Amino acid sequence: MPAFTVRLDSPFSLEHTLGSGQVFRWSRRDEWWYGLVADGVLKIKQEVDVLRCESSSDQIDPSFVTRYFRLGDDLDHIIAAIAKDDGMTRAAERFYGLRLVRQDRWECLASFVLATNANIPRIKKMVASICDRYGRPFDYAGTSYRSFPTSRALAEAPGSDLARCGLGYRAPFLKKVAASVEDGAVDFDAVAALPYEGARALLLQELFGEKVLLGVGPKVADCVLLYSCDKDEAFPIDVWIARALARSYPKLLPPPLLARLRRDGKAKISAGDYSRLSGSVRRWFGEYAGYAQQYLYMAVRDQERA
């Protein structure tokens, strides 16, 4: 039962980071956050400039925590780079300390395949459901947990069985993605080694190589690249972000898309629009566009609640 602390020497907010919709296997009880990571449990809380941690395995140690929360990133430098306008400056102040998380690549891909047409509580429920059914059970501090299922476990699961996890039409997509990862068709290391544009092209090519339906389009690919492959330029565009961009950054949108979004806030974004919009936001925000996306997401969610 390792217990340890990590001293923070750069800005970090555990609350904002775990509450920003990047991760689906974290929950808060009392003042502690509990996360299922790296085949174990991490119990963690922030005391100003110290992270107090307990974990179920020796693998989850200070260096894991530093890597997982990307504590080595120079956040002030990143914020200086993206805060090119008043809106982003305000968001960066309001959610100061929010960082991108470095997730397990397979888990990230699988989670975002499930995320289509769902809200965050729903996504968490689907993820929990496949973990309950296919994950490895283990106990920690008197509580039972399940690890995230391996790609092999999901690839081998009978489709009818997987469908019982409440995944709906996502079940066959998830199974095929799992099979592609399991048989080596998807090489995450090769993807991560390339710069953003090439990495995205390779990921989509690997996934589409067998000419099967996979449920991974540009949005899911951007999520995987940003949250698990260190491609900080990746800027996933979902309906929330599209609406926020239409309101605060109208100049970045192709005029026809802007007009459609203004007429109908839930207008669909075509592949061509996604590609053009992705290019213009990356040109505007630069090499850390993905961080800008995360701050923008928090700002728009916050505004929605108010």
Added chain:
DNA sequence: TAGCAGGAAAATC
């Protein structure tokens, strides 16, 4: 390229 289906649960009325 535009329009649509998909499938279940959360949010909203």
Added chain:
DNA sequence: GATTTTCCTGCT
């Protein structure tokens, strides 16, 4: 309770 919406992709 019924209806609308939901961090989208693939097909026609």
